[in-house]
Amino acid sequence: MFTAELTFECYQDSTIEAVDGAITQLIDALRYNGQILGREFPTSIDDGVFITRVVCPEEESLHPRHHSSLVEKRLQALSEAGLLAPKIRLTGMDLHSDNTDPCQQPEWQVLYTHYLSTCSPLRCGEHLAPIPLYKLPTPETDDHQALLRWQVDWSSTDELQMHGTTLQQACSDVLTDINSPLNNTGWQLAKDIEQQTNTPTYYYLYHLADGIENDNEVQAQQRPCPSCNGEWKLTTPLHGIFDFKCDPCRLLSNLPW
Numbered sequence: 001m002f003t004a005e006l007t008f009e010c011y012q013d014s015t016i017e018a019v020d021g022a023i024t025q026l027i028d029a030l031r032y033n034g035q036i037l038g039r040e041f042p043t044s045i046d047d048g049v050f051i052t053r054v055v056c057p058e059e060e061s062l063h064p065r066h067h068s069s070l071v072e073k074r075l076q077a078l079s080e081a082g083l084l085a086p087k088i089r090l091t092g093m094d095l096h097s098d099n100t101d102p103c104q105q106p107e108w109q110v111l112y113t114h115y116l117s118t119c120s121p122l123r124c125g126e127h128l129a130p131i132p133l134y135k136l137p138t139p140e141t142d143d144h145q146a147l148l149r150w151q152v153d154w155s156s157t158d159e160l161q162m163h164g165t166t167l168q169q170a171c172s173d174v175l176t177d178i179n180s181p182l183n184n185t186g187w188q189l190a191k192d193i194e195q196q197t198n199t200p201t202y203y204y205l206y207h208l209a210d211g212i213e214n215d216n217e218v219q220a221q222q223r224p225c226p227s228c229n230g231e232w233k234l235t236t237p238l239h240g241i242f243d244f245k246c247d248p249c250r251l252l253s254n255l256p257w
Contacts, residue, residue, distance in 0.1 A: 001037065001055050001056065001057060001093070001094040001097030001098065001099070001100065001119065002055070002056050002057075002058065002059050002061070002090055002091075002092065002093055002094060003053065003054070003055055003056075003090075003091045003092055003093075003094050004053075004054050004055075004056055004062065004088055004089060004090050004091060005051050005052070005053055005054075005088070005089045005091055006051070006052045006053075006054060006062075006086040006087070006088055007049060007050070007051050007086060007087040007088075007089065008023060008049070008050040008051075008052070008078070008083045008084065008086050009048065009049050009050075009083070009084045009087075010048045010049075010082050010083060010084075011082060011083070011084050012082040013082065014081055014082030014083070016045075018080075018081040018082065019050060019081050019082070019083060020043075021081065022074075022077055022078050022080070022081035022083055023043060023050060023052060023078075023083075025074050025077065026071070026074040026075060026077075026078065026086075027041050027052060027054070028074075029068070029070045029071045029073075029074040029143070030054075030062070030071055031148070032070070032143035032144055032145040032148060033066070033067070033068045033070070033071055033133065033134050033143055033144065034057070034120060034132050034133025034134045034135075034136075034144055035056060035057075035061045035062055035066055035067075035071070035132075035134055036054040036055060036056055036061070036062075037054075037055045037056065037057065037097070037118050037119055037120070038054075038055055038118045039118070039152070041053065041054055050083075052086075055094050055097060055118075057100045057119070057120065057130065057132040058100050058132060059090060061132065061134070062088050066134040068134070068138060068142055068143055069138075069142055070142050070143055097118070097119060098117075098119050098129060098130055099129055100119075100129060100130055100131075100132060101123070101124040101127055101129035101130060101131050102127070102129070103124050103126065103127065105199070106124040106125060106126060106131065106199060107125060107126060107199075107200075108125035108126075108199060108200040108201070108202065109122055109123060109124055109125050109131060109193070109197075109199055109200070109201050109202070110122075110123050110125055110128075110190075110201070110202040110203070110204055110252055111123075111186055111189060111190040111193070111201065111202070111203050111204060112128070112204040112252075113151050113154055113155055113158075114155065114158055115155045115156070115158035115159035115162060116155075117151075117155060120132055120133050121147065121148075121150075121151040121154075122136070122147075122193065122201075125200075125202070125238075128239045128241075133147065133148075136193065136196060136197060137196045137197065139192075139196070146189065147189055147193075150182075150185050150186050150189055153182055153185075154175075154182060154186065157171045157174055157175055157182060158171070158175060158206070161175060161208075172208050175206045175208070176205070176206055176207055176208055178205055178226040178227060178251075183203075183205060186203055187203045187250075187251075190202065190203040190250060191250070194250070200247075200250065201250060202245070202250045202251060202252045203250060203251055203252070204242070204251075204252045204253070205226070205251055205252065205253045206253070206254070207223075207253045207254050207255070207256055208256055220255055220256055221233060221255070223244070225244070225246040225249055225251060226251075227246065227249040227251060228246065228248060228249050230246060230248070230249075232244045232245055232246040232251070232253075238252070241254055242254060243255040
């Protein structure tokens with residue numbers, strides 16, 4: 001990942017409200033197109049110049065060839081707020097982010113995230129490296145907002161079950177139940193992505209130990225696929241995370257830890 005600065009200059013008198021609204025709408029469009037990552041984008045002001053700091057998946061993530069029609073629309077709307085198109089300055093690599101997947105075309109991919117992740121939730125099956133969302137075909141909604149909102153829901157639920165108290169069990173149930181609304185949404189998104197890309201796309205089903213499995217390691221090892229009830233235990237774990245893989249159902253999971 002790479003950090004960058006977007007510098008917005010006023011070419012005519014405007015208001016803070018108009019400028020802030022125009023920049024925010026552009027940032028939202030870039031985020032939902034996968035060109036920038038995260039949810040917080042600090043913006044400073046200095047003598048009529050506004051600077052927004054962002055993180056991008058690749059060095060050329062903000063190149064116009066990656067823009068969606070919504071991004072183009074928000075860029076054009078800047079002039080209504082008295083702003084010029086932003087000047088972009090790449091400031092360097094982000095040392096705390098995952099590296100973007102190097103594959104031109106992955107053989108298979110997986111929808112996978114966790115509460116610490118801010119990168120793309122779509123990852124290459126071979127490298128488990130994030131795939132920039134702007135490399136996907138543009139969905140009918142013209143952005144990837146549904147996918148990113150699912151990611152926020154999943155990571156927030158994961159954080160509550162990891163560090164929460166009152167909702168810990170409820171969040172654990174939501175994450176591990178294949179029929180929960182959260183997993184139904186994610187699994188369907190994976191199916192949609194597979195249809196759009198013609199690339200096998202798996203969904204990661206998080207698994208936690210229950211009382212029975214804690215007493216019976218063999219039962220945990222022999223757990224069947226929750227969708228087809230078939231065998232799906234792998235001989236060797238994938239990426240040190242996935243112990244189960246069902247190709248017909250496009251599901252991955254883990255042994256309880």
